[in-house]
Amino acid sequence: MSRPLIGIPSFYDTTSPESMPPRFAMSRPYIAALAASGAVPLIIPLGLDDETLRALYERLDGLFMAGGGDLNPETYGCEPHPKTNGIDALRDETELRLLHWALDDHLPILGVCRGVQALNVAAGGTLIQDIADELPHAIRHQYFPEKQRDYVAHPVEVESRSHLARIIGHKAQVNSFHHQAVRAVAPNFRAVAFAPDGVIEAIEHCDREFVIGVQWHPEGLIAFDGAMRNLFETFVQHSRRKHSRSRSQLR
Numbered sequence: 001m002s003r004p005l006i007g008i009p010s011f012y013d014t015t016s017p018e019s020m021p022p023r024f025a026m027s028r029p030y031i032a033a034l035a036a037s038g039a040v041p042l043i044i045p046l047g048l049d050d051e052t053l054r055a056l057y058e059r060l061d062g063l064f065m066a067g068g069g070d071l072n073p074e075t076y077g078c079e080p081h082p083k084t085n086g087i088d089a090l091r092d093e094t095e096l097r098l099l100h101w102a103l104d105d106h107l108p109i110l111g112v113c114r115g116v117q118a119l120n121v122a123a124g125g126t127l128i129q130d131i132a133d134e135l136p137h138a139i140r141h142q143y144f145p146e147k148q149r150d151y152v153a154h155p156v157e158v159e160s161r162s163h164l165a166r167i168i169g170h171k172a173q174v175n176s177f178h179h180q181a182v183r184a185v186a187p188n189f190r191a192v193a194f195a196p197d198g199v200i201e202a203i204e205h206c207d208r209e210f211v212i213g214v215q216w217h218p219e220g221l222i223a224f225d226g227a228m229r230n231l232f233e234t235f236v237q238h239s240r241r242k243h244s245r246s247r248s249q250l251r
Contacts, residue, residue, distance in 0.1 A: 070086050141178055163209075174216035
């Protein structure tokens with residue numbers, strides 16, 4: 001069975017010594033989860049010109065948006081909060097361009113943590129910049145760095161008629177490593193999962209087969225949670241269909 005090509009925009013690696021040339025990177029668990037689900041993961045460099053990035057994009061069967069630092073609030077028309085951090089301008093630019101193209105082309109998309117936030121912003125939504133400051137009655141959502149990625153922090157309720165519920169069920173136990181979240185849901189999207197305090201934990205496109213973002217990190221749970229494995233596998237299945245259609249058109 002053919003394996004779809006899934007693009008993953010990288011991040012600017014700031015841990016390198018200043019004497020080293022700039023480099024881009026991506027966390028291994030995302031790569032491993034996609035490969036185990038039958039995809040061919042491709043890390044996308046940042047800072048490419050439009051023509052080069054578009055040529056790379058047109059080879060993709062799906063787009064995966066990984067976790068990471070905060071988006072620049074300017075991308076959704078807001079001033080920075082004092083606790084907004086980890087802004088990566090090249091990553092913002094690359095991810096938002098890719099998301100605009102993918103949404104226009106009905107490409108399968110899966111976003112995780114920062115990825116759901118980037119998806120929401122690309123489609124016209126906004127973000128809560130710091131849950132603890134802006135929602136004082138919220139439960140704790142940020143367990144980094146003291147907890148491992150397989151630490152289950154809280155439950156989420158999933159809307160029963162959503163695409164996501166058909167994939168992972170109506171309830172899930174999730175990890176939690178974020179201080180930001182979706183505020184205003186983008187047009188043509190709907191919120192489909194919620195933490196006990198009402199914070200949005202997942203969104204999906206109202207009309208597309210697979211355009212989903214989740215606020216937790218399913219790649220950290222797949223070793224023991226079949227629902228999280230199914231989330232990756234279903235994304236890859238939809239990407240494989242796009243791959244098969246593309247190959248048919250070339251014949």
